[in-house]
Amino acid sequence: MLDIAAIPALRDNYIWIIHDGRHALVVDPGEAAPALEFLAAHGLRPRAILCTHRHADHTGGIAELHGVYNVPVYGRRHPNNPHITHDLHEGDRLEFDAPTIAFDIIEIPGHLDDHIAFVGPDILFCGDVMFGAGCGRNFEGTPAQLHHSLQRLAALPDTTRVYCAHEYTEANLRFALACEPDNPDVHRRIADTQRLRAASQPSLPSTIAQEKATNPFLRCNATGIVRTLERQGLADTSEIAVFTALREWRNHF
Structure with a gap:
């Protein structure tokens, strides 16, 4: 039986630790101390x-x-990431026997060119490309690349649990509400997220189904979002134009 623990790090990051009670995998350790403390406290031996x-x-x-x-x-090996010992690319499969889990690797550029996702059975570790009710900034590549990467993630099964790397959900939902004020799923998620955070619980993981219902960056064809942007002066209502406008608006929201 696998457990996935959210380890708060830095200001609003999560380090995800996948473990079976003995062996562990550590995902995106932004700092060492919280991960080392958790591993020691639970008697876990990391495998990767x-x-x-x-x-x-x-x-x-x-x-x-x-x-x-x-x-x-x-x-993904990169000149500015000297830590990688095993380079991963689109279509690779990563298998572990302890803890027992396998991941398919997909390349999801648009936040950074070297960004990849680890896709397991009903599990997604997507770093900074998809957030709870949001997406990462478009630092490298084009908005079209980021949009395409998000569409690839949205095509995963609805039951897939989405393990993002930051606790941004409350702020992102405020933006989602501005985009689509009549979306009842957004209102419900705001209430649910507020309850979780008031209890010092993570708002994550979400699911692909929940993101498709509440994440404006996955809802570029939604009538309410298009109308909101039209009121702001958007003339081109193609999906990529809507996505680009949303990302630019979110940058300054």
């Missing part, structure tokens, strides 16, 4: 580190963890 992309808040703890445990580091 998984890295979605090269930003420091996802890689800052890798060197120390690797120094303590000397485990392989799986991710």
Whole structure:
């Protein structure tokens, strides 16, 4: 039986630790101390580190963890990410016997060129491409690439649990409400998220079904969102134009 623990790190990051009670995989350790503390407290031995992309808040703890445990580091090799020991690309499959889990690798550029996702059985680790009710900024590549990456994630089964890397859901839902004020699913998610956060619980994981119902970046054809943007002066209502306008609006929201 696998458990996936959310380890708060830095200001609003999550390090995800997948474990079976004995062995563990550490996903995107932005700093080492919280991960080391959790592993020691639960008597876990890490087998590998998984890295979605090269930003420091996802890689800052890798060197120390690797120094303590000397485990392989799986991710997309990049000149600015020297920690990767095993380079992963689109179509690769990563299998572990302890904890017993397998991941398919998909490349999801648009936030950064080297961004990948780890897709397991009803599990998605998507780093900074998809957030709860939002998406990452378009630092590299084009809005079309980011949109395409999100569409690939949205095509996963509705029951897929979405393990994002940041606790941004409340802020993203405020934007989602501005985009689509009459969406009852957004209102319900706001209430649910507020209850979780008031109890100091993560708002994550969500599911693909929940994201498709409440995440404006997956709802570029929704009538309410299109009308909101038209009132702001958007003339081109093609899906990619709506997505681009949403991302630009969110940058300054």
